[in-house]
Amino acid sequence: MISLRDLTVRYGDTVAVDGLTTDLEPGKIYGLLGRNGSGKTSLLSVLAAYRKAAGGSVTVNGVDPFENAQAMRDTVFVRDAPDVPQADRVGKVLGFFARLRPRWDAAYADHLAGTFGLDRRKRVSALSRGQRSALGVVIGLATRAPLTILDEAYLGMDAVARSVFQRELLADYLAHPRTIILSTHLIQEVADLFEEVLILDRGRLIVQEDTDTFRSRGVAVTGPEDAVETFVSGRTVLARQSLGGVRQATLYGSLDDDEQRRAGSAGLTLEPVGIQDLFVHLTSAERTPEAVR
Structure with missing residues (x-):
């Protein structure tokens, strides 16, 4: 369960998230939508304990995730460019996550890497943009974290790879339910995955509804x-x-x-x-x- 109360994120005089209050039930796929600068990544950074809120409160399963080791182990946050050493080889990166993440599924990671055509011998710096996105998706899905956050993680992929990603995400979610938050600008492509839609506009939550109700x-x-x-x-x-x-x-x-x-x-x-x-x-x-x- 994610609970936010009057959550505020600031960068100097700029308010990125403005007094946001909401609850997210566990075990759903959420679509987090917003224009550039709406506060999406700032909100997700707080949920993933990358940033401390300027005001209000955030709890994940009843605890503040910031500097909480257990909460951080149970959360994976993948952005459009994975946060991994550029000089490392793909195989080393995947091995690192296998040691770090208690729910890591090595066989599934191998399956995804093969599906997306990732060469384990290549250095991250030598990967194309699409391959880097694929590496991030492998990390995000194979970690099987109870809270999985994908912030434009698949943006660099071509249309075929994005279709494969959507199929893999849905199949693995059904087999291993968890809370997944998808932040995306490619709304039309992935809207059918959303169980609930949240829309941020200028740092404020203007819509939160189950997808069918919102469509209606x-x-x-x-x-x-x-x-x-x-x-x-x-x-x-x-x-x-x-x-x-x-x-x-x-x-x-x-x-x-x-x-x-x-x-x-x-x-x-x-x-x-x-x-x-x-x-x-x-x-x-x-x-x-x-x-x-």
Whole structure:
């Protein structure tokens, strides 16, 4: 169980995480979304005990993870470039983690290394960007830490390798359940893995919902301009687009059966909005965090 209470992270005068309060239940895959500078990596760094919070509290299984040896052993934090010595060979790096991590699965690490085409004899400095990302993914998955944090860990991979990563992550999670936090900009590719979605915007948590509920909150209403505007009056409109006399309005908020029937009677078309599109609308520069609460 992860519990955050009024968590604040600062860099000088800059507030990266602003009074965040939430709980994350164990044994789920969480999607942590946010634009650049939203505070995602700062938050994850506190969870992984890489950084001490400036204010508030964080507990993982009831203890503050900072400088707590047991909590750190039970957490793995992999970023877009793995934090390993560049001069070491891949085999040495994997051997180091095998000695350091009590739940390390050497056979699974070998399987992943072969799947991603990692040469154990190569030095980390000689790996391509995609291979370095693959090394980070091997570390993140084979560690099998109760709290596994992947912060854009697979960003350097090509499309095929990313697809393999998604398949491996889901299969291993089902076989060995644990808490996994995925922070990503490639939302559309991995959204089906998320069980719960969290969105940070300018250091504040603006959305935390199970994925199906969050998906249901987005609806695109299309039809004659006047009919659309009448229907969406009083609702949270995330965006509008017009072409000739036709307008499309993106709403935030689910519609009940009666509202859907009323839309059909007015000649309006209703379509679902994907998680990525919802995210883009909710975090647009002109929208304030309070506007979607």
